[in-house]
Amino acid sequence: MTTTDSTNPLLVSVGLPPYDRITPADVEPGVNEMLTRAEQILESLEASDDLSWDAVMTPLEQIDLLFEYGWSPVTHLMSVLSSEELRTAHDSVQPRVVEFGLRLRQSRRIYEKLTALRASDAWPSMKGARQRIITRSIQQSELSGIALSDEDRSVFNTIEQELSQLNTKFANNVLDATKAWHLDLTDSAQVEGLPESLKRLMASAWSAADGNSDHETATAESGPWRVTLDHPCFGPFMEHCRDRQLRETAYRQYIQRAASGKTDNTNLISRILKLRQQKSELLGFRNYAELSLSTKMADDTSAILSMSERLRSAAYDAAKQELNEVSKIAAENGHEGDLCHWDIPFWAERLREERYAFTDEQLRPYFSLDRVLNGLFGLCHQLFGITVSKAENGVAPVWHKDVRYYDVADESGNTIAGFYLDPFSRPSNKRGGAWMNDCIGRSVTQKSVRLPVAHLVCNSTPPAGEVPSLLTFREVETLFHEFGHGLQHMLTTIDERDAAGINGVEWDAVELPSQFMENWCYHRPTLMQMAIHFETGEPLPDDLYQKLCAARNYRAASQLLRQLQFGLTDIELHSSFEPDGSESPFDVERRIAETTSVMMPLPENKFLCAFQHIFAGGYAAGYYSYKWAEVLSADAFAAFEEAGLDDADAVTRTGRHFRDTVLALGGSEHPMDIFRRFRGRDPDPDALLRQCGLLKSARP
Ligand code: ZN
Numbered sequence: 001m002t003t004t005d006s007t008n009p010l011l012v013s014v015g016l017p018p019y020d021r022i023t024p025a026d027v028e029p030g031v032n033e034m035l036t037r038a039e040q041i042l043e044s045l046e047a048s049d050d051l052s053w054d055a056v057m058t059p060l061e062q063i064d065l066l067f068e069y070g071w072s073p074v075t076h077l078m079s080v081l082s083s084e085e086l087r088t089a090h091d092s093v094q095p096r097v098v099e100f101g102l103r104l105r106q107s108r109r110i111y112e113k114l115t116a117l118r119a120s121d122a123w124p125s126m127k128g129a130r131q132r133i134i135t136r137s138i139q140q141s142e143l144s145g146i147a148l149s150d151e152d153r154s155v156f157n158t159i160e161q162e163l164s165q166l167n168t169k170f171a172n173n174v175l176d177a178t179k180a181w182h183l184d185l186t187d188s189a190q191v192e193g194l195p196e197s198l199k200r201l202m203a204s205a206w207s208a209a210d211g212n213s214d215h216e217t218a219t220a221e222s223g224p225w226r227v228t229l230d231h232p233c234f235g236p237f238m239e240h241c242r243d244r245q246l247r248e249t250a251y252r253q254y255i256q257r258a259a260s261g262k263t264d265n266t267n268l269i270s271r272i273l274k275l276r277q278q279k280s281e282l283l284g285f286r287n288y289a290e291l292s293l294s295t296k297m298a299d300d301t302s303a304i305l306s307m308s309e310r311l312r313s314a315a316y317d318a319a320k321q322e323l324n325e326v327s328k329i330a331a332e333n334g335h336e337g338d339l340c341h342w343d344i345p346f347w348a349e350r351l352r353e354e355r356y357a358f359t360d361e362q363l364r365p366y367f368s369l370d371r372v373l374n375g376l377f378g379l380c381h382q383l384f385g386i387t388v389s390k391a392e393n394g395v396a397p398v399w400h401k402d403v404r405y406y407d408v409a410d411e412s413g414n415t416i417a418g419f420y421l422d423p424f425s426r427p428s429n430k431r432g433g434a435w436m437n438d439c440i441g442r443s444v445t446q447k448s449v450r451l452p453v454a455h456l457v458c459n460s461t462p463p464a465g466e467v468p469s470l471l472t473f474r475e476v477e478t479l480f481h482e483f484g485h486g487l488q489h490m491l492t493t494i495d496e497r498d499a500a501g502i503n504g505v506e507w508d509a510v511e512l513p514s515q516f517m518e519n520w521c522y523h524r525p526t527l528m529q530m531a532i533h534f535e536t537g538e539p540l541p542d543d544l545y546q547k548l549c550a551a552r553n554y555r556a557a558s559q560l561l562r563q564l565q566f567g568l569t570d571i572e573l574h575s576s577f578e579p580d581g582s583e584s585p586f587d588v589e590r591r592i593a594e595t596t597s598v599m600m601p602l603p604e605n606k607f608l609c610a611f612q613h614i615f616a617g618g619y620a621a622g623y624y625s626y627k628w629a630e631v632l633s634a635d636a637f638a639a640f641e642e643a644g645l646d647d648a649d650a651v652t653r654t655g656r657h658f659r660d661t662v663l664a665l666g667g668s669e670h671p672m673d674i675f676r677r678f679r680g681r682d683p684d685p686d687a688l689l690r691q692c693g694l695l696k697s698a699r700p
Contacts, residue, residue, distance in 0.1 A: 375530030383655030504667025
């Protein structure tokens with residue numbers, strides 16, 4: 001029997017989603033009923049002539065809420081409690097959900113209402129947050145071609161379709177080209193020095209290959225071992241393979257992926273760039289970078305270029321120095337002649353071992369989950385005045401017995417938010433990695449106040465007997481990172497859903513709170529409070545702490561230059577590049593490499609043919625966002641350093657200011673305005689350089 005509307009747990013509209021009651025059998029009837037209700041609201045909205053914020057936005061908010069309780073729990077459970085039954089139920093309703101989403105976003109009537117509202121007398125006196133929500137919504141519709149003439153829209157749709165096919169083709173070519181090459185090693189001398197985990201990976205790659213699976217199985221100890229171009233194999237292989245010839249062979253294959261034969265992406269690159277240019281012009285932009293930046297924090301390409309140049313000029317000599325250090329250790333260990341590309345990762349890894357020898361396993365006993373959480377919550381109490389407390393079991397409905405629910409209270413003790421923590425790995429039904437997403441968004445109307453609730457999902461090792469859940473340092477950083485996203489969601493003070501928390505935050509600004517929180521993992525008092533050995537009760541030894549901090553900036557300049565090279569190539573290809581001009585995309589990349597690499601790429605390097613971020617992913621004219629957000633977060637953290645990290649009052653004062661600006665205002669204002677409110681000025685790239693150890697000068 002399936003549940004009907006009145007009892008279906010996907011059709012509630014208050015409180016927390018009843019996770020303990022949702023079953024796969026509820027999905028089809030619940031989601032279908034939800035969609036029917038949403039369609040009714042949409043139809044009456046489209047039919048109405050009322051024109052005011054409430055008349056237009058309240059129905060849209062109602063639709064949003066239907067999805068928040070009726071669809072989000074389904075997608076959430078797909079990632080934390082998946083099952084064959086749930087997947088089948090999800091797949092059966094998904095097409096209708098997608099279709100409704102498209103209809104809503106492409107509603108001509110809603111678009112007309114919003115533009116009329118913007119032109120109405122009510123507009124100038126409307127709250128800034130509301131103006132931003134409407135402006136953004138109009139802009140999104142326009143970027144999907146809604147305002148074009150019928151003729152132009154038909155061209156636009158054809159371009160969109162071809163682009164979508166080309167993106168898929170590009171990604172498939174990279175995948176196929178990556179798979180097309182491998183090298184089987186059978187002599188144990190060839191794998192000498194490779195880490196155990198890599199040998200295991202290579203042996204299982206050999207075993208899993210066609211024709212090898214049915215007769216014998218490879219082992220980490222005796223092989224055969226298969227070298228592949230997949231990142232988990234290729235990266236460590238280049239760092240650890242002692243056989244220079246093998247490294248060269250693998251490297252040359254790697255830089256030529258998807259650059260010839262059946263999987264050649266060369267022509268796809270030109271075609272994609274050309275279509276993006278046409279699309280941009282149809283929508284009234286000069287080029288694709290302009291289109292991309294129209295929805296981002298960075299104003300224009302010159303803002304990105306000047307930030308990049310500041311970072312580049314500060315990193316260049318340091319990167320040369322880093323290369324010299326690697327050359328030196330290579331020479332000391334018998335390497336003759338100049339280093340080639342395939343030597344750098346190998347010798348850089350030897351240098352890392354020499355300088356900062358520590359392993360994940362050495363650190364793990366110092367980071368038990370509960371201590372780390374206490375440290376994190378204590379820090380948030382100090383910085384933001386919030387108190388995090390675990391709710392009694394049974395208060396919040398959960399999807400698994402290990403899941404905990406926490407209340408977040410402000411300084412006066414009022415509950416302002418809550419979050420779920422699903423801490424442990426469950427390979428059988430839970431997706432890997434760590435993430436934060438919203439469960440309930442904050443919204444305040446005349447009738448109701450809905451407090452924000454977040455999902456915080458991690459995959460740490462579950463406790464076993466007397467041994468608590470122990471985290472690697474990387475996992476500690478990830479937890480802080482995701483909690484930073486959660487803070488922005490939970491500490492928002494904005495009443496309009498579409499601008500509250502992370503909603504409506506430009507994507508090059510969205511990593512500011514998360515990366516900001518990561519910085520505290522290196523803050524000595526914060527770290528030392530958490531890092532207590534679970535058996536001995538000893539604090540983390542000082543030399544390990546020093547190594548941890550030093551390792552953070554190992555080869556920082558080289559890595560920075562590499563990211564700038566990608567970002568600048570991306571921006572140039574999407575702004576000043578002319579698809580029919582005399583320069584090829586590869587020429588552009590080489591020209592940029594002249595100032596952003598201390599060792600020029602080989603002439604046959606075709607990295608662009610595998611650059612999926614910009615040709616198959618969402619990072620086109622957006623790759624710079626990585627560094628942009630790092631500049632923002634480093635500069636935000638620098639405000640605390642300037643105030644004095646040892647001065648508790650100053651830290652608290654600065655923390656409250658950060659809470660009341662960056663965390664509270666979310667998407668209600670332009671992120672640059674919010675940043676200026678916090679910092680009193682524009683972002684300064686020097687903060688990132690100081691953090692990376694690339695700028696020794698005193699702080700202003
Ligand atoms: Zn993030």
